[in-house]
Amino acid sequence: xxxxxxxxxxxxxxxxxxxxxxxxxxxxxxxxxxxxxxxxxxxxxxxxxxxxxxxxxxxxxxxxxxxxxxxxxxxxxxxxxxxxxxxxxxxxxxxxxxxxxxxxxxxxxxxxxxxxxxxxxxxxxxxxxxxxxxxxxxxxxxxxxxxxxxxxxxxxxxxxxxxxxxxxxxxxxxxxxxxxxxxxxxxxxxxxxxxxxxxxxxxxxxxxxxxxxxxxxxxxxxxxxxxxxxxxxxxxxxxxxxxxxxxxxxxxxxxxxxxxxxxxxxxxxxxxxxxxxxxxxxxxxxxxxxxxx
Amino acid sequence: xxxxxxxxxxxxxxxxxxxxxxxxxxxxxxxxxxxxxxxxxxxxxxxxxxxxxxxxxxxxxxxxxxxxxxxxxxxxxxxxxxxxxxxxxxxxxxxxxxxxxxxxxxxxxxxxxxxxxxxxxxxxxxxxxxxxxxxxxxxxxxxxxxxxxxxxxxxxxxxxxxxxxxxxxxxxxxxxxxxxxxxxxxxxxxxxxxxxxxxxxxxxxxxxxxxxxxxxxxxxxxxxxxxxxxxxxxxxxxxxxxxxxxxxxxxxxxxxxxxxxxxxxxxxxxxxxxxxxxxxxxxxxxxxxxxxxxxxxxxxxxxxxxxxxxxxxxxxxxxxx
Amino acid sequence: xxxxxxxxxxxxxxxxxxxxxxxxxxxxxxxxxxxxxxxxxxxxxxxxxxxxxxxxxxxxxxxxxxxxxxxxxxxxxxxxxxxxxxxxxxxxxxxxxxxxxxxxxxxxxxxxxxxxxxxxxxxxxxxxxxxxxxxxxxxxxxxxxxxxxxxxxxxxxxxxxxxxxxxxxxxxxxxxxxxxxxxxxxxxxxxxxxxxxxxxxxxxxxxxxxxxxxxxxxxxxxxxxxxxxxxxxxxxxxxxxxxxxxxxxxxxxxxxxxxxxxxxxxxxxxxxxxxxxxxxxxxxxxxxxxxxxxxxxxxxxxxxxxxxxxxxxxxxxxxxxxx
Numbered sequence: 001x002x003x004x005x006x007x008x009x010x011x012x013x014x015x016x017x018x019x020x021x022x023x024x025x026x027x028x029x030x031x032x033x034x035x036x037x038x039x040x041x042x043x044x045x046x047x048x049x050x051x052x053x054x055x056x057x058x059x060x061x062x063x064x065x066x067x068x069x070x071x072x073x074x075x076x077x078x079x080x081x082x083x084x085x086x087x088x089x090x091x092x093x094x095x096x097x098x099x100x101x102x103x104x105x106x107x108x109x110x111x112x113x114x115x116x117x118x119x120x121x122x123x124x125x126x127x128x129x130x131x132x133x134x135x136x137x138x139x140x141x142x143x144x145x146x147x148x149x150x151x152x153x154x155x156x157x158x159x160x161x162x163x164x165x166x167x168x169x170x171x172x173x174x175x176x177x178x179x180x181x182x183x184x185x186x187x188x189x190x191x192x193x194x195x196x197x198x199x200x201x202x203x204x205x206x207x208x209x210x211x212x213x214x215x216x217x218x219x220x221x222x223x224x225x226x227x228x229x230x231x232x233x234x235x236x237x238x239x240x241x242x243x244x245x246x247x248x249x250x251x252x253x254x255x256x257x258x259x260x261x262x263x264x265x266x267x268x269x270x271x272x273x274x275x276x277x278x279x280x281x282x283x284x285x286x287x288x289x290x291x292x293x
Numbered sequence: 294x295x296x297x298x299x300x301x302x303x304x305x306x307x308x309x310x311x312x313x314x315x316x317x318x319x320x321x322x323x324x325x326x327x328x329x330x331x332x333x334x335x336x337x338x339x340x341x342x343x344x345x346x347x348x349x350x351x352x353x354x355x356x357x358x359x360x361x362x363x364x365x366x367x368x369x370x371x372x373x374x375x376x377x378x379x380x381x382x383x384x385x386x387x388x389x390x391x392x393x394x395x396x397x398x399x400x401x402x403x404x405x406x407x408x409x410x411x412x413x414x415x416x417x418x419x420x421x422x423x424x425x426x427x428x429x430x431x432x433x434x435x436x437x438x439x440x441x442x443x444x445x446x447x448x449x450x451x452x453x454x455x456x457x458x459x460x461x462x463x464x465x466x467x468x469x470x471x472x473x474x475x476x477x478x479x480x481x482x483x484x485x486x487x488x489x490x491x492x493x494x495x496x497x498x499x500x501x502x503x504x505x506x507x508x509x510x511x512x513x514x515x516x517x518x519x520x521x522x523x524x525x526x527x528x529x530x531x532x533x534x535x536x537x538x539x540x541x542x543x544x545x546x547x548x549x550x551x552x553x554x555x556x557x558x559x560x561x562x563x564x565x566x567x568x569x570x571x572x573x574x575x576x577x578x579x580x581x582x583x584x585x586x587x588x589x590x591x592x593x594x595x596x597x598x599x600x601x602x603x604x605x606x607x608x609x610x611x612x613x614x
Numbered sequence: 615x616x617x618x619x620x621x622x623x624x625x626x627x628x629x630x631x632x633x634x635x636x637x638x639x640x641x642x643x644x645x646x647x648x649x650x651x652x653x654x655x656x657x658x659x660x661x662x663x664x665x666x667x668x669x670x671x672x673x674x675x676x677x678x679x680x681x682x683x684x685x686x687x688x689x690x691x692x693x694x695x696x697x698x699x700x701x702x703x704x705x706x707x708x709x710x711x712x713x714x715x716x717x718x719x720x721x722x723x724x725x726x727x728x729x730x731x732x733x734x735x736x737x738x739x740x741x742x743x744x745x746x747x748x749x750x751x752x753x754x755x756x757x758x759x760x761x762x763x764x765x766x767x768x769x770x771x772x773x774x775x776x777x778x779x780x781x782x783x784x785x786x787x788x789x790x791x792x793x794x795x796x797x798x799x800x801x802x803x804x805x806x807x808x809x810x811x812x813x814x815x816x817x818x819x820x821x822x823x824x825x826x827x828x829x830x831x832x833x834x835x836x837x838x839x840x841x842x843x844x845x846x847x848x849x850x851x852x853x854x855x856x857x858x859x860x861x862x863x864x865x866x867x868x869x870x871x872x873x874x875x876x877x878x879x880x881x882x883x884x885x886x887x888x889x890x891x892x893x894x895x896x897x898x899x900x901x902x903x904x905x906x907x908x909x910x911x912x913x914x915x916x917x918x919x920x921x922x923x924x925x926x927x928x929x930x931x932x933x934x935x936x937x
Contacts, residue, residue: 014311129621132913134875137893141626141905144897221746228748228879229894244752248883251760259756262749270744277740351840382843390841395834400856400932410842445932461842 014282021282024213024275031268034084035091042081044068046238050076055254073243073257074250082238083264089239090268092150093223094216097157101215104158105165106208110196112166113173124170127163135160139222143231150233153226157219164218168211169204176203206283213276217269224265240264296367297324298501299348299469304361306343306352306525313574317343317356319525325469330495330502332516332533334509334548340525341505345471348503349386350378365469384414387462391474393454397446404442407461414465429460433490452483456490463494470495473505488515509548513537521545524572524580531607541609543587579612587613622913626906627668671906680910681903685896690907693892698911699782700770701881701888705873707804708811713866715812716819717855723820724827725850735820742817748879751810755883758806765806768885772799807884811877815869822865826858833857860930867923871916 015021034041056072057064058079064071070079112123139156146152177200220240226232227241235242240261247258306318317340325331333341346352348363348370363370365386370378390396397406407429408422417425423442430438433456446454455475462470472491476484492515495502504516512519513533520530521544529542540546572580579598582588592612600608662670674681680690723735745753759767766772770784780787785804788797830836831854839849878890889908896904928934 125617129618129625132618132622132916133625133909134912134916135872136876136878136890137897137909137912140878140894140897144900217744225746225748225879228882229898248752251756255756255760258752262752266745266749269746270740273740273744349841351837379843379845382841384843388838388841390834390838392834396838398835398839398853398857401853409844413843445936447933448936458838461838 018278018282020274020278022278024271024273024278027267027271028275031087031091031271034087038084038088042078042084044078044081046077046082046085047236048077052076055250055257057254058256070260071254071256073247074254077238079243079257079260082243083240083260085238086240086243086261086264087268089150089223089233089237090220090264093154093157094219094272096154097161097219097222098212098215100154100158101162102165102208102212105162106169106204109166109169109173110200110204113170114177114192114196114200116177120170123166127166130163131167136225139226140229140231143226143229148231148234150237153223153232154219156226157222160222161215161218164215165211169208172204172207173200176200206279209283210276210280213272213279217272217276220265220269220272297364298327298329298366299323299325299503300362300364301344301348302362302364304344304347304363305359306340306347306356307359308356310355310573315573316525316575317572318347319572320361321522321525321527323520323527323530325501325503327468328495328499328501329518330492330504330516332512332519333503333505333522334507334512334519335522336507341522342473343525344522345388345473345503345505348469348471349382349388380414383410383467384465385467386469386471387465387467389455389458389462389470389472389475392478393451393458394446394478396458397454399446402443402445403449403457406446407442407457407464410461410464426460426464429464430457433460433494434486451479452486455479455483455487459487459490459494463498463500466498467500469501469503471503471505474507475504476511477506477508484511491515509552521548524575526580526610528581528610529608535604535607539604539607541603541607541614542581542611543585543613544581547584547586579610589613618917619910619913623672623906623910624668626909627671628664675910680907683896683901683904685899685901685904690903693904694889694907694911695782697887697889697892700886701874701877701890703783703785703804704807704811704877704880704886704888705870707808708815708873709866709870711808711812712815712819716816717823717859717862719816720820720823721827721850721855724824724831725846735824739817739820739824742813742815742820745814746879747811747814747876748883750813751807751880751883754806754810766803767806768803770800770803770886771796772803807880807886810880810884811873815866815873818869819862819866822862823858826861827854830854830857860927863930864923864927867919867926871919874915874919875912 050072053068053072054074054076056068056076058071059066059069061071068078068080070083072078073082108123108127112120139160142156142159143152146155223232223239224241224244227239228245230245232242233239243261244258244265247254247256247261250257301321301323304318304321305316308315308317319340321340321344323331323333323344333344335341343352343356347358348365350358350370350373352358358371361371365381370381373381397403404423404426407426408417408419411417411422411425412419415422427438427442430442435441435453435456441449441453446457449457459475475491476487479487488511491502494500504512506512516533518530519533519536520527521536521542522528523544529536529540529545531539536545537549540549577596579585579592579595582592585592589612595612598610598612600610601614603609603614671681678691680694682688683690683693686693719735719738723732726732754765755767758764780790784800785797788794788800827850831850836849836854839853840846844853876890877886877888878894880886881888881891882894889912893905893908895901896908
């Protein structure tokens, strides 16, 4: 049908011309790229210490050299290489954390929104209680329980933020299941599971995609927060949050140690949020605003 | 004949969408004389509301008044500045919207919603405005106006709310009122009351009314002249009596036929074949052609159908005449 | 509400006792014998089974006794009350800033849709969301504290001051004592930390205001307001905003509750003597009674705030208020 094809074409056109989507996608691709190729393109070993070259400034400042284009930290480690390797932690935390948080939150949301009644009450209550626990403190407590380490950080993120997936998706499922085509599906006695998978789920995918981008940004931030409190990845793994926490001590003499990882985090999260925003505009201009909880 | 109070000349309102150009109003010309009640009849989506909004320059986002003139007392409203048109709104030209529940702000009491117009255009102070408002509420038949004026919209019934909206419209003694389906959202029993009220008020205040509706039955008692609109174009216009006795355009005829009468049997119910559709990128020939039961071969190929004077003061846009 | 409190306290209780790391061991010198450990354990009641411990704690809490901090050796309630006003003052200031800035920018953005102001507002909104409070804090510290010495970056008030506190809210206390110099100092110290917390919330407010206004502006009563000839400013700021504020206050209220538990990093960065900082130290030192106390108090505040938000909603929505 000519109408259908035209619709598709218009959709794709919108997708490619949306500035936010473009910028955000570039950031995301850059992140993926650096996280994969870090071991190959980093000029130095990120953990290689050089006591003779500590706190060297970036190459454009006096005292800097092109060997360490963004300078070195208090132990003489190359900042640039550490930033590159840090993107691996960021991506790991973002991808793994988001994926599993969604894995927990989305099915629960689907169940709650579809079956409603007692099931919804139970799940919602559970989520409410979980949310009442101040999230930062909760993640800190979890890290204290689980111990430090990269996988533990991801785990903490999953445990703290699955509720966001659950809440937002549940709201959307409620909206969808009020529509007539669900009633129609029920009327022809499709099994509930089939309805959920085939009718409900495809309709929450746009919102889900947007939520994923948001969540990835949050995961990166949480890692930074945990690093600040000293409860993040092992010291041998360079992570942006960790670099900030360490760099903070030298804010007066060597501001670059802290500022560059800050920029990395800001650009990454900004790009991801922009991507999510743009996707929301493209995929469904009628989508409601996602509330940040 | 005197100069008409309102004269719309070849108005075109377009919406530029992703999928094409929507010609909501495609060359409409219409006159309203002083003290006259003119009906504008057509199906939903036919462009009638857009005409009303264009007069007040309140075309929604995405739409543009592409060309044409709207002359009010000789002045072209489309050329006025934003400040100038705001003076006209509410005082010289006013509007009644369809659903009284949604046209009143739920967060404010009735009182403030009536007196703000009075204070804005007439400069009365709070006390004076309130007295005037109470009296007007009384005139339209709202019981116990002193009490009711303090209420919130949701605390009043549908009929009462619409009376409040009518009060707001008439409060500054406008020369023209645009009534956009004012009774559609009301109970049938209330409809008649509101229509009668509207007619009485317009006679009393010497106010012209542009009455927009999809319901031919409503038009019969109320309007002096009726224009029929289809897909953004006026297809027939005549005095009410003449139109009802002698509908000429196939669409008008079909409209009359589809009004169910109490003495009709089930099989006699008639509905017009096909659906209106949205005029996006339609060819410039007669828009009713796809659904017309009286179409001629020439209808398919003729690009521009002009008005034909069927009889004095009765214009039809159809190739059959 | 009560179940929430129970739930939270139970979660805290259980998790804490599962934590590796023994507060008792931390307190004693390395040469301590098994005997010493057992004694100390008994002293703090940690030798009893979990359920009993919980029961005892619950009973005490009902009487207002939150126990004694293992690490700081002070009454938990006292410690909390010392720090709570600092955090409250910070969060209240941040919320106020966020509301004022956010509503103003959001509304202006809608009025001048598509123009420079609108794009700026959107940019600010996304930036605010992308940059977490502590990063804002660090940015402020670098640019306004280190590079240019514009504002103070540490503590609640200049160290040369000793403010005799009545309410614990420095701004209020200094005014009560007609101590304008003190007020000024406290005010300056409050600016950067409050703004750091406020900006992410501002972004949220801008978003919510914009989306609510967009919805409201489609309504018929806004059209009628325009039909009446009211100026755009009146239409938006009076008619539209009034209705758009309803969902806004709900969301801001909830965020306020979240913020109370989320001041940790900002407090650390600015050396702000609040609850968050104390809580983190407590967690690291496994100071069980203190952690439980703080968690419970924060959850309690969160629940109360939610209640107030519900009440506010009822109050602001005439349909509910006047039936």
